[in-house]
Amino acid sequence: MAKKKSKRGFTLVELIVVLVILAILAALLIPALTGYIDKARKSQVVAETRMLTQAVQTEMSTLYxxxxxxxxxxxxxxxxxAAAKNGIxxxxxxxxxxxxxxxxxxIVKLSEVPSLAKGTGSFFAVTNYNCQLKWVVYKDGKGYYGVYCQANGSVSAYSEKELTGYERWYSDYIGKIVCEKNADSNDPYKSQWVPLIVYNNLGVEGYDLP
Structure with a gap:
């Protein structure tokens, strides 16, 4: 008569070893995954900021x-x-x-930015007196911001930890497009829209005022 093979389960030590290995793998993978998600969200914010920038410029050219x-x-x-969400x-x-x-x-309709259509996102924009766009600062409502700066031609993305002054310094401008006579000036004593001042007010690292 053949002997039945006994089934051997995992010992407690073996289970502990497996759990330790899984914990180590998780510790290695989570930072990489978090970095990937952050990069993907910033790429999305840059794309949405570009769409919004084009929409604002189109509408402002019509107004001009x-x-x-x-x-x-x-x-x-x-x-x-020139435009205001609340009409004020x-x-x-x-x-x-x-x-x-x-x-x-x-502008919101033309931009086709989902967060603005849903009302979860917000933005403000600044032009000169010729309706040429100088700034667009966009909040996606998911913890990320996009910033268009005409002076250096850049569209940059930031997390809420990297950009902290949106509501603090620009609460009066949020939901509005404003035309500024001195928006083209590079003199910080004449214009509040010099890149150094705006980036500093937004809390972006590396733009400390002297």
Whole structure:
């Protein structure tokens, strides 16, 4: 009569060894996976910022060609609002353009950026008096930001740990597109939109004011 082979299970020591190996592998893989996810999300934010930048510039070029804008340039003001999510201009005493909310909504629709359409994301933009885009700062609502800077031609992405001053310094501008008379100036005493100042206010590392 043949003897039945006894089935041998794992010993406690063997189970512990397997768990230790799995823990080591997880410790090695998680940082790499986290880095990959971070890179992928930043790439997505850059793409969305580019889409938004193109939409803002298109709508602002249309506005610049209008009679309404020509009349606005004759007003004595250094800043005026071209579009606003809430329909309210950034300064109280500026001569108000019409259809601020409609123009904002047109930009959002044209950009096809999902977070803006859903209302989970936000942005602000700055142009000069010729409606040439200088800045777009976009928050995707998922912990990442995109920044377009015309001065250096870059579109950069940051995590919320790398960019900390969006709401703190630019809360009055969020949801608005603003035309600034001195937006082209490189003099920090004349314009608040010099790259060193904006990046410093946003909290980006390496842009400390002297």
């Amino acid at each position: 060609a209008s009679n309404e804008y020509a009349a606005q340039l004759n007003a004595i003001t250094n800043t005026f609002t 201009p950034v300064t109280e005493h500026e001569q108000k353009l019409e259809n601020l909310a409609d123009r904002y909504n047109a």
